[in-house]
Amino acid sequence: xxxxxxxxxxxxxxxxxxxxxxxxxxxxxxxxxxxxxxxxxxxxxxxxxxxxxxxxxxxxxxxxxxxxxxxxxxxxxxxxxxxxxxxxxxxxxxxxxxxxxxxxxxxxxxxxxxxxxxxxxxxxxxxxxxxxxxxxxxxxxxxxxxxxxxxxxxxxxxxxxxxxxxxxxxxxxxxxxxxxxxxxxxxxxxxxxxxxxxxxxxxxxxxxxxxxxxxxxxxxxxxxxxxxxxxxxxxxxxxxxxxxxxxxxxxxxxxxxxxxxxxxxxxxxxxxxxxxxxxxxxxxxxxxxxxxxxxxxxxxxxxxxxxxxxxxxxxxxxxxxxxxxxxxxxxxxxxxxxxxxxxxxxxxxxxxxxxxxxxxxxxxxxxxx
Amino acid sequence: xxxxxxxxxxxxxxxxxxxxxxxxxxxxxxxxxxxxxxxxxxxxxxxxxxxxxxxxxxxxxxxxxxxxxxxxxxxxxxxxxxxxxxxxxxxxxxxxxxxxxxxxxxxxxxxxxxxxxxxxxxxxxxxxxxxxxxxxxxxxxxxxxxxxxxxxxxxxxxxxxxxxxxxxxxxxxxxxxxxxxxxxxxxxxxxxxxxxxxxxxxxxxxxxxxxxxxxxxxxxxxxxxxxxxxxxxxxxxxxxxxxxxxxxxxxxxxxxxxxxxxxxxxxxxxxxxxxxx
Numbered sequence: 001x002x003x004x005x006x007x008x009x010x011x012x013x014x015x016x017x018x019x020x021x022x023x024x025x026x027x028x029x030x031x032x033x034x035x036x037x038x039x040x041x042x043x044x045x046x047x048x049x050x051x052x053x054x055x056x057x058x059x060x061x062x063x064x065x066x067x068x069x070x071x072x073x074x075x076x077x078x079x080x081x082x083x084x085x086x087x088x089x090x091x092x093x094x095x096x097x098x099x100x101x102x103x104x105x106x107x108x109x110x111x112x113x114x115x116x117x118x119x120x121x122x123x124x125x126x127x128x129x130x131x132x133x134x135x136x137x138x139x140x141x142x143x144x145x146x147x148x149x150x151x152x153x154x155x156x157x158x159x160x161x162x163x164x165x166x167x168x169x170x171x172x173x174x175x176x177x178x179x180x181x182x183x184x185x186x187x188x189x190x191x192x193x194x195x196x197x198x199x200x201x202x203x204x205x206x207x208x209x210x211x212x213x214x215x216x217x218x219x220x221x222x223x224x225x226x227x228x229x230x231x232x233x234x235x236x237x238x239x240x241x242x243x244x245x246x247x248x249x250x251x252x253x254x255x256x257x258x259x260x261x262x263x264x265x266x267x268x269x270x271x272x273x274x275x276x277x278x279x280x281x282x283x284x285x286x287x288x289x290x291x292x293x294x295x296x297x298x299x300x301x302x303x304x305x306x307x308x309x310x311x312x313x314x315x316x317x318x319x320x321x322x323x324x325x326x327x328x329x330x331x332x333x334x335x336x337x338x339x340x341x342x343x344x345x346x347x348x349x350x351x352x353x354x355x356x357x358x359x360x361x362x363x364x365x366x367x368x369x
Numbered sequence: 370x371x372x373x374x375x376x377x378x379x380x381x382x383x384x385x386x387x388x389x390x391x392x393x394x395x396x397x398x399x400x401x402x403x404x405x406x407x408x409x410x411x412x413x414x415x416x417x418x419x420x421x422x423x424x425x426x427x428x429x430x431x432x433x434x435x436x437x438x439x440x441x442x443x444x445x446x447x448x449x450x451x452x453x454x455x456x457x458x459x460x461x462x463x464x465x466x467x468x469x470x471x472x473x474x475x476x477x478x479x480x481x482x483x484x485x486x487x488x489x490x491x492x493x494x495x496x497x498x499x500x501x502x503x504x505x506x507x508x509x510x511x512x513x514x515x516x517x518x519x520x521x522x523x524x525x526x527x528x529x530x531x532x533x534x535x536x537x538x539x540x541x542x543x544x545x546x547x548x549x550x551x552x553x554x555x556x557x558x559x560x561x562x563x564x565x566x567x568x569x570x571x572x573x574x575x576x577x578x579x580x581x582x583x584x585x586x587x588x589x590x591x592x593x594x595x596x597x598x599x600x601x602x603x604x605x606x607x608x609x610x611x612x613x614x615x616x617x618x619x620x621x622x623x624x625x626x627x628x629x630x631x632x633x634x635x636x637x638x639x640x641x642x643x644x645x646x
Contacts, residue, residue, distance in 0.1 A: 304607065309607065
């Protein structure tokens with residue numbers, strides 16, 4: 001990190017950053033809805049949620065009115081809602097005059113997107129998803145969206161009760177994957193310009209050089225944020241514990257509470273699974289083959305003709321926890337979880353993805369705090 | 370891989386042969402001759418076969434890879450796509466993309482005693498490997514096929530058994546139940562034929578295809594008979610929507626059946642395949 005690239009910005013100049021984003025980009029930031037903050041497309045900088053802070057515990061989310069910075073109320077949805085759309089057309093087919101199907105690719109999404117106020121965990125979530133969609137096989141739609149993405153991140157100094165991003169080194173402060181990084185210190189922001197795009201956005205913004213003390217203070221606040229994450233665990237140990245307890249009755253016990261509602265999957269920044277379906281016109285002469293989000297908690301997720309490979313909720317919860325914390329490591333070289341805590345917050349029955357690690361690990365697992 | 374990962378290519382049905390009351394073999398060729406002439410697959414691979422408005426399903430290729438002008442899909446009427454497929458006629462087209470997946474390890478099998486253990490429609494995905502075994506029989510130390518089905522009509526490709534035998538492959542068939550008038554041969558599940566296998570040595574190899582439950586029992590029996598986990602290969606079937614490691618449906622533990630499989634060495638899936646030995 002080069003000190004020369006850090007600057008100081010007065011809080012009231014935040015909107016200048018938003019105004020500095022090149023024309024043609026959809027600007028997506030935290031917006032207060034009635035009872036939650038969501039990432040949504042901003043009409044103007046006035047839409048930004050700057051006066052709420054969120055409080056989470058398992059199965060619970062509340063907003064408190066308070067003068068806060070962007071991102072201090074953790075949004076329910078993640079950047080996934082915009083990079084991996086809930087429903088998207090893959091291609092179209094049309095029956096021609098000779099009654100032959102003609103296939104044509106779907107139009108490439110023209111969208112350009114700038115995310116404002118993402119936490120490090122959500123930026124890490126984007127990079128996990130990049131490994132799924134752009135690794136051995138290229139997903140044209142996803143790829144196109146990601147090529148035109150600006151990320152303006154913000155440090156998280158006050159993690160919530162459900163947060164455990166330190167487990168995956170996915171936070172709490174920004175390390176990579178952003179164009180501009182912000183850290184809030186009272187009425188002022190420390191700004192890190194990480195890319196040329198970041199510099200371009202800040203071109204007309206009034207900046208002062210940052211004092212060295214602020215960088216030190218940032219480190220200290222990051223360390224204390226890290227230490228406050230009570231749900232954090234040692235990932236290597238967790239993998240061992242999960243492998244050893246694949247047949248443990250715990251999975252049946254926790255499944256008694258699971259509603260198979262798939263909230264955990266919808267809010268997860270890295271859950272990518274989707275199904276492919278055909279949408280036809282009434283005359284059955286035109287079809288769009290679309291993909292839409294699917295969830296391994298759904299009963300028919302692993303169903304084939306004449307059978308279902310995961311008919312019990314216990315099978316499906318075990319699948320999900322292992323996929324997130326264990327198997328993605330073999331598949332993509334990183335965990336499939338970034339510790340954002342959303343699945344814990346938004347589970348209607350307060351199921352906690354870190355619980356099996358603690359419960360099954362017994363004394364083997366050393367909690368950080 | 371083309372930039373349009375999901376875009377199918379039309380293929381025309383050249384021939385349809387009924388294999389049993391609900392199984393048929395479709396001979397297909399890509400409408401675009403250039404695509405057909407460049408199309409290559411390995412035994413054990415599959416295509417995504419689709420019909421607009423109906424959907425897509427992974428279906429294994431059942432013809433010999435040596436044939437270049439066309440290829441076969443042997444299909445049992447089971448779900449939405451296969452039912453729609455059964456209503457098509459010669460000259461109709463389907464949308465295809467592929468081939469996908471990890472094939473049978475034929476190169477590793479040369480010089481070995483190869484056992485092919487098949488259940489029911491599972492014969493479709495192993496048939497190209499049988500074609501290689503029969504066509505290049507001298508490259509393998511021995512070749513034995515054990516084929517079990519519920520009833521006699523469900524034994525696919527029965528008209529080819531004699532030809533396989535003529536090429537020096539031992540073929541044993543069994544059905545789960547039947548009366549002596551219709552089926553004067555062996556009756557019992559496929560594991561009851563295991564005494565016909567050559568005793569296991571470091572040159573033994575087994576290829577397996579069929580329902581999961583059958584393969585679990587077969588694995589248990591082979592392990593008891595001293596076969597090593599690494600000498601067993603199996604072809605798995607799972608729900609697949611994308612076939613390119615993205616949609617998540619086919620996962621078996623950390624494996625994607627669509628690309629890491631459908632053919633696995635048993636050692637790769639030992640922990641998650643559910644064999645209780």
